[in-house]
Amino acid sequence: MENDDVAIEVEEMLKKAQRLFATKSCCIYRVPHIIRQLNEDAYTPTVVSIGPLHHWNSRLISMEGHKQVYCQYFIIERSEASLSECKEGTAEDDVIASKPWMASRVGHDLLLLENQIPLFVFEKIYNLAFPPLLDAGGEFPSFILLAAHAFSCYNKQGLSSPAASSVAHFTDLLRYFYLPPSHTTRHLRKPEALVLGHSASELVEAGVKFQVTNKSSHGCILDLELEHGTLKIPHIKADDATEIFLRNIVALEQCHYPHDHYILDYVIFLGHLMKTNKDAGVLIKAGIIGCIFGGDYESKVANLFGGVGKNTVVSTTSACYLKFFNDLDDYCIHPWHSLMATLRRDYFTSPWKTAASFGGIVLLILTVIQTVCSLRQV
Structure with a gap:
């Protein structure tokens, strides 16, 4: 191969090069293999995927239809609802809330590092859906406040909700709860x-x-x-x-x-x-x-x-x-x-050793006393 051909091939290869992390603001990561291999299940969602890394995972396909139903309900009904109507959603027709085991698993899945969406994405969608309510004198809660309430069981310190700009996603929110x-x-x-x-x-x-x-x-x-x-x-x-x-x-x-x-x-x-x-x-x-x-x-x-x-x-x-x-x-x-x-x-590692050691000490003390008395008599 000629030198010019080699140079052209190298240039083409370099054009296709991609960064491992696109920007410094990257906040969603695949867990390094050397850590992940120790317990892969601890990093893998079991019910629902919300981020790009586990999208269309074959084990999670069954939840995709439910996600579309939630999306439809959110767009068609909730964005048009009043504050009082939003507070009256019932659990009977909620497939997750009606099954405690599923609600628990979804809660765990939403905290996994590999299963995240940046918080600002949720916040923008939420603000677009409820603009009149959010502008009504602060009566309607912000998204970060709702998120903090949803995961309040981890907030053992009773910390106030963080500023949305200071939290990257739900895993980061969990870390915030555990910092002093x-x-x-x-x-x-x-x-x-x-x-x-x-x-x-x-x-x-x-x-x-x-x-x-x-x-x-x-x-x-x-x-x-x-x-x-x-x-x-x-x-x-x-x-x-x-x-x-x-x-x-x-x-x-x-x-x-x-x-x-x-x-x-x-x-x-x-x-x-x-x-x-x-x-x-x-x-x-x-x-x-x-x-x-x-x-x-x-x-x-x-x-x-x-x-x-x-x-x-x-x-x-x-x-x-x-x-x-x-x-x-x-x-x-x-x-x-x-x-x-x-x-x-x-x-003193066991009752028998303790008793034997105590007896030995007593015997030693008595021996010393007897010796002193004998010397005095002499």
Whole structure:
């Protein structure tokens, strides 16, 4: 092949080149394969697709007809309805609302990262459909307010609705609900491994007490405290839905917030705490983990929190978590705490060992007393 032909072929090839992400404002992503392969079902819709990535998935075809019915109802009836009429929609003729299992699955599907439409698209359609009502003195709710209400079960902190411009889509809204109200920007740009040298059961041996954060607090799952050897962690439910929302928020942070992975930090921390089934049992007994699994539930909890953070990339380090990890390790290696941990591990692990150790101590004390008395008599 001549040089000119090669040059022409290369030019043609380059013209067809496409960016992996079209613009910096991209907010809908395919979950990276290295993460997705760990649990593909956690990222795949089971009932309905609303975004482009799973459109016409053969498993979701049955919902397409229902979507058209909803669209027809929205265009023909709802856009012409008054506010009072909109409030009187009934569930009897609603195929989703009339079947609780389907409503639950649809709710889960709408939170998946791969199953999204940008929020501004919903907002524009909504504003076009109800312009007179939206202009009627603010009586009619905005779309972001409706979305926040629809997913209010995830808003444990009772946060006010965010500005529509600050939320990319429903998965991003879910992440917003789990961030602390006054989260600060991360100022350690050089990634440093967050490694906790002691698991939950080892921390207990060293004298650390686990306690669920007071439920009267603002309810943020990231609200961790270490005070006078007591580790306070907010309550979190552990079931299949927990794994789904944690996996999708972590995937969103990996793709869209690579330098602000607050939820990933939390998952990594719990993963370090629960390295074994025994460790998971410590947090369950303390009321920190509300386990809804059956069977070998301790193993399932440990696998859940240990698996969500796998194959992720940490590009920044949270100064708060780094101090937290260091303080826990320092507490455990303190000479007195280390000695107590050794005593608990070697001599007080069971009632029989405790009784034998106590008897040995008493015998030693009596021997010392007898020896002192004998010396005095001499």
